[in-house]
Amino acid sequence: MRFFSPAAFAFATAVLPIILLYVLKLRRKEIRLSSTLLWRQLVRDFQANAPWQRLRRSLLLLLQVLVVFFLTLALARPYILTARAGAGDTIVLLDLSASMEATDVAPSRLARAQEAVDALITRMGPRDTMTIVGMGPLPRVLISGSRDRPALRAALAGAHPANSSADLGKALSLADSMARGKSDVRVILVGDGGYPDLGPDFPLTLPVTYVPVGGQPENVTVTGLSARPIGSRTVAMVRIINHGHRPATVDLTLSADGALRSARQVELAAGEEKDVFWDDVPAGARVLQAHVADTGALKADDDAFAVIAQDDTAKVLLVTKGNLFLEKAISLYPGVKLYKVAPEDYRAEDYDLYVFDGFLPPALPRGNLLSFDPPVGSWPAEVGAEGAAGEVRPARPDEQLLSYVDLSQVHVAKAKKLAVPAWGRAVIQASGGPLLVAGEDGGRRAAVFAFDLHQSDLPLRTAFPVLVQNLLAWELPARGGAAADEAGARLRVNVLPQAEEVSVTDPAGRTVKVAPPFPPSPLESLRTGVYRVTQKWKQEQLVSYVAVNFPAATESALDVPEHLTVGLKELRGQAKSPVESREVWPVAAVVALGVLTLEWWVYHRGS
Amino acid sequence: MGERVTALAEDDGKLFDAELLKRIERLSIVIRKSLAGRNAGQRRSPLRGSSVEFADYRNYTNGDDFRQIDWNAYARFERLYLKLFMEEQDTTVNVFVDTSRSMEWGTPVKSRLARQLGGALAYLGLTSFDSVGLGSLGAGMERYYPPVRGRGEIRRVFAFLEGLPASGETDLNRSLRDFGRYRRGPGIAFVISDFLVPGGYREGLSYLKAMGQEVIAIQVLSADEVSPELAGDLRLVDAETGQPQDVSVTPGLLRAYRERLAAYVGELEDFCRRREMAFLQVLSSDKADGVVARSLRRAGIVR
Numbered sequence: 001m002r003f004f005s006p007a008a009f010a011f012a013t014a015v016l017p018i019i020l021l022y023v024l025k026l027r028r029k030e031i032r033l034s035s036t037l038l039w040r041q042l043v044r045d046f047q048a049n050a051p052w053q054r055l056r057r058s059l060l061l062l063l064q065v066l067v068v069f070f071l072t073l074a075l076a077r078p079y080i081l082t083a084r085a086g087a088g089d090t091i092v093l094l095d096l097s098a099s100m101e102a103t104d105v106a107p108s109r110l111a112r113a114q115e116a117v118d119a120l121i122t123r124m125g126p127r128d129t130m131t132i133v134g135m136g137p138l139p140r141v142l143i144s145g146s147r148d149r150p151a152l153r154a155a156l157a158g159a160h161p162a163n164s165s166a167d168l169g170k171a172l173s174l175a176d177s178m179a180r181g182k183s184d185v186r187v188i189l190v191g192d193g194g195y196p197d198l199g200p201d202f203p204l205t206l207p208v209t210y211v212p213v214g215g216q217p218e219n220v221t222v223t224g225l226s227a228r229p230i231g232s233r234t235v236a237m238v239r240i241i242n243h244g245h246r247p248a249t250v251d252l253t254l255s256a257d258g259a260l261r262s263a264r265q266v267e268l269a270a271g272e273e274k275d276v277f278w279d280d281v282p283a284g285a286r287v288l289q290a291h292v293a294d295t296g297a298l299k300a301d302d303d304a305f306a307v308i309a310q311d312d313t314a315k316v317l318l319v320t321k322g323n324l325f326l327e328k329a330i331s332l333y334p335g336v337k338l339y340k341v342a343p344e345d346y347r348a349e350d351y352d353l354y355v356f357d358g359f360l361p362p363a364l365p366r367g368n369l370l371s372f373d374p375p376v377g378s379w380p381a382e383v384g385a386e387g388a389a390g391e392v393r394p395a396r397p398d399e400q401l402l403s404y405v406d407l408s409q410v411h412v413a414k415a416k417k418l419a420v421p422a423w424g425r426a427v428i429q430a431s432g433g434p435l436l437v438a439g440e441d442g443g444r445r446a447a448v449f450a451f452d453l454h455q456s457d458l459p460l461r462t463a464f465p466v467l468v469q470n471l472l473a474w475e476l477p478a479r480g481g482a483a484a485d486e487a488g489a490r491l492r493v494n495v496l497p498q499a500e501e502v503s504v505t506d507p508a509g510r511t512v513k514v515a516p517p518f519p520p521s522p523l524e525s526l527r528t529g530v531y532r533v534t535q536k537w538k539q540e541q542l543v544s545y546v547a548v549n550f551p552a553a554t555e556s557a558l559d560v561p562e563h564l565t566v567g568l569k570e571l572r573g574q575a576k577s578p579v580e581s582r583e584v585w586p587v588a589a590v591v592a593l594g595v596l597t598l599e600w601w602v603y604h605r606g607s
Numbered sequence: 608m609g610e611r612v613t614a615l616a617e618d619d620g621k622l623f624d625a626e627l628l629k630r631i632e633r634l635s636i637v638i639r640k641s642l643a644g645r646n647a648g649q650r651r652s653p654l655r656g657s658s659v660e661f662a663d664y665r666n667y668t669n670g671d672d673f674r675q676i677d678w679n680a681y682a683r684f685e686r687l688y689l690k691l692f693m694e695e696q697d698t699t700v701n702v703f704v705d706t707s708r709s710m711e712w713g714t715p716v717k718s719r720l721a722r723q724l725g726g727a728l729a730y731l732g733l734t735s736f737d738s739v740g741l742g743s744l745g746a747g748m749e750r751y752y753p754p755v756r757g758r759g760e761i762r763r764v765f766a767f768l769e770g771l772p773a774s775g776e777t778d779l780n781r782s783l784r785d786f787g788r789y790r791r792g793p794g795i796a797f798v799i800s801d802f803l804v805p806g807g808y809r810e811g812l813s814y815l816k817a818m819g820q821e822v823i824a825i826q827v828l829s830a831d832e833v834s835p836e837l838a839g840d841l842r843l844v845d846a847e848t849g850q851p852q853d854v855s856v857t858p859g860l861l862r863a864y865r866e867r868l869a870a871y872v873g874e875l876e877d878f879c880r881r882r883e884m885a886f887l888q889v890l891s892s893d894k895a896d897g898v899v900a901r902s903l904r905r906a907g908i909v910r
Contacts, residue, residue: 028842035709
């Protein structure tokens with residue numbers, strides 16, 4: 001038992017005068033009477049039961065001391081820490097991200113989280129309800145507002161983690177909407193942290209208790225396997241990261257189409273990441289798998305998959321008065337056949353991608369677009385007059401087109417005013433306005449730079465070729481294939497116009513027909529590995545592969561943070577299940593009153 | 608005569624007023640049994656004498672006065688009978704008033720009513736041509752006013768009662784025994800006291816009875832003795848002895864006190880009844896004339 005105001009214990013000194021009065025006896029009021037004869041006789045009679053009198057006296061003293069004791073107790077406002085129960089509605093956000101499969105706490109983080117929730121179910125009051133929301137890429141309500149403990153436990157036991165990251169923001173929004181119109185709703189987040197930052201503007205209205213699960217385990221992850229055919233050979237690169245706190249030596253193997261090709265030993269310091277290259281990947285291999293023999297806490301991130309781009313060259317038309325930087329950067333992209341014309345010689349033909357530099361035709365051609373320095377007032381974005389650009393920075397922190405692009409050394413002297421069109425988004429932002437917008441408009445992918453490359457030092461930076469590679473990778477998707485994705489996202493299938501039937505076979509060998517009807521129904525890719533997409537039309541069929549990888553960026557770093565920041569609030573982790581302090585002073589006060597009544601009764605009965 | 612008394616009462620103010628005397632003037636003290644007195648008076652004496660009122664016959668025995676033989680009866684029955692006559696005699700009314708300090712208690716003080724009653728009874732006695740004697744009841748009978756006769760004495764009797772000092776303790780037994788030093792023989796004895804005496808009252812009252820006195824005990828209590836209004840932890844100090852008594856007064860104790868008082872009074876009453884003594888309890892707040900005219904009358908002590 002603890003006390004809110006221990007200073008009130010000073011009140012206990014009230015016992016002293018009481019005891020003092022008893023010790024000194026009371027100073028009696030003197031009253032003169034005509035005769036005390038009868039009184040003396042009375043007292044003599046009463047002395048017959050003197051032991052009771054003495055007992056009553058000490059009993060009264062005891063009771064009075066007890067009254068003071070309980071009053072003091074009540075004044076000190078004692079409280080006990082109890083598991084919060086009887087507190088209305090609880091919404092449990094159960095982290096079902098891939099990292100919850102980590103085994104740094106036995107048997108697994110998810111099992112521990114389930115135990116914690118189970119304990120909450122046990123402590124539920126008779127009128128409490130509980131809602132359990134599984135936090136995956138999308139929040140999923142496992143059970144809603146139930147008082148039924150067996151049902152809650154069944155729903156809890158049915159929760160399985162997905163090979164994906166968890167979206168805390170969506171889960172909190174869901175909880176917020178579920179709590180709307182109710183009072184006394186609290187949210188308990190049971191998970192291992194590692195959620196993407198929600199930004200300072202995220203509105204957090206509900207009281208959220210964060211119950212962290214897991215520790216600070218060792219883990220080596222393999223991420224970012226990519227392969228490019230260069231000439232007759234295929235070069236593969238893999239990034240391997242040690243998320244642990246100790247140096248690790250791991251065996252890294254590379255398999256091509258299921259056959260082991262190469263094995264290497266890699267030494268990694270704590271927190272170190274290394275890129276490993278292979279240039280002896282056999283030509284014609286389609287699916288690569290990198291595997292790290294890791295003894296760390298998480299197994300799911302020990303594999304990375306890549307699909308080697310097919311031999312289908314894309315035709316790219318560069319319309320420019322002359323731009324060596326651009327020409328070089330585009331020609332570096334594998335599988336590209338680059339054609340170059342001056343603006344006055346431009347003619348729309350069957351190209352996969354048109355790159356316009358300082359020029360835009362009045363009628364846009366079919367095909368994807370990459371536009372540099374478009375003329376004022378032209379499509380695809382509203383283009384305004386030229387002005388100073390200012391400081392250059394990414395528009396969003398997680399912009400895929402800017403991955404591995406370092407903009408910190410980039411300066412732009414002059415840029416045109418670009419309005420962000422409804423179909424697109426700003427990719428590079430400057431204080432004067434967006435410098436690069438990109439988006440998909442009715443099946444056409446387009447990216448527009450607001451400045452002339454000659455007005456910028458961008459081409460002189462390493463960021464430039466990387467940015468162009470990213471843009472081309474986005475603008476020139478593998479024909480008939482699908483974009484490589486992180487697990488948990490919807491599998492995006494690039495369906496050929498002539499395809500009549502599309503089916504997808506997942507890594508476990510399960511085949512799902514996604515079309516017809518068209519467009520194909522979305523398919524969640526919860527397993528990592530290689531998905532086989534088969535498209536059939538007439539007598540022909542095209543088989544393509546999509547690699548789905550573990551979301552290593554958010555899920556492989558297993559260290560559980562002690563606190564989470566949601567919006568402007570910091571949620572401190574509570575290692576034990578959430579408790580509340582319950583004040584018990586009314587009990588003490590009632591007991592004091594009871595003892596006082598008893599004292600009164602003894603006083604009167606004993607006389 | 609009546610006018611003199613009125614004047615007297617006015618002179619003395621509160622204790623004896625003319626109203627009181629006027630109201631009781633027509634009353635007289637009832638003697639339940641015949642009393643033997645020394646002087647011929649209005650009361651019948653148990654000694655058969657030479658009065659005109661025939662009382663009884665009895666057989667002649669040797670030594671009887673021949674003069675009292677009823678010769679007519681002898682002529683008829685040839686046996687000797689003595690003719691007995693009632694002899695009219697006076698009697699002595701003794702009024703004893705408790706003068707201890709405990710009587711100076713209550714609102715109004717008990718001694719006031721006690722003296723008023725004493726005075727009224729003495730007045731009744733004097734108006735009936737009885738001799739009236741008075742005595743104070745204290746540690747002993749310290750003051751004694753020897754019997755006097757005649758209405759003319761009333762003034763001095765009142766003066767005696769007014770002049771009685773209130774002091775000391777009461778020892779009823781000793782005081783009444785002391786009375787025997789002054790007087791012996793039958794009479795009427797009014798004992799006016801609160802009877803709250805540590806030494807008891809039985810011996811004294813029995814002594815009077817044995818002397819042949821017709822005893823009338825009048826107990827004067829104050830209202831706060833009958834139902835005291837006390838509460839809390841008190842030290843009760845006896846007004847006479849100064850003896851302290853610690854009590855913690857509770858409703859239960861008060862209840863017990865009232866029971867105790869009732870038992871005490873009951874005991875006294877019972878004692879009197881068994882010994883053919885009259886008993887009357889009055890409150891100090893009662894009016895003296897009312898007590899005499901109603902309570903004493905109802906008890907058959909006066910008529």
